[in-house]
Amino acid sequence: MDELYVICRTDEIEDAEATGFVLMRAEASGDAAPYPILITRKGNNFYGFENACPHEGERLDVNPGHFMDEEGNFLECGRHHAQFDIDTGHCFIGPCQGQRLTPIKLVVDEGDVCLTGVLLAEE
Template identity: 45%
Template sequence: MAEEIFAVCHVNDVAKRGAIGFVLARREGGKTIPFPIMLVRQGKSFHAYVNRCPHQGSRIDFQPGHFLDQGHRAIVCGKHGALFEIATGACTDGPCAGATLEKVPVIVDGEDVCIVGVDLAEEDGLDRPENDETPQIMITSD
């Protein structure tokens, strides 16, 4: 059985040295749960990570939509200032130095940026109040 591929956005939806956040819905243990991810672009390369800092589990974009440092050279946790390499997700500075962001497999299929191998749910289940109040973009499957 082939791995499922889910188109998240068009390649041009993410600036060449930018990042964007999404809240998808994932099936886990028979439940549908929010699956916040960030997609970071460096030129033609895309990297995706779960939008959660390994330090205390808080969102990377403490200020919604802000994932990168001023020079767009590293992912920065808006809550604690931890810095992460874009290509690997490894923390290079801050309270979780040595830890790594949870990588989400991503490929480019034609002009679509897609995540691979994640059991996404049709039902979004994202209308609960404890979920992200300000997702930049919310995606559910057709």
């Protein structure tokens, strides 16, 4: 079974908001590389994505910590303003329309939001 990595408590992610984390992923070479992710919430459901825009691979939060559009309804890339659904990561407008954010696998375990399916570097 894949390892579970605790990322945060569920109550640290606000409903209809996104929070970013920069983890360190273990590369095949044995090196560690920064692994920025974001976690969104809709009610009691949590969704995780790699924090990399499908357009040019930028982090969505060009302004650190700023992931949402002005109305706060959608994820928005700060670079060229592509917008994404917060639960599916589907881009419905912008230069990467029709593409989607790369999902990551989350598990909620006793109030913790955990990441699985990747190998993180030892801290």
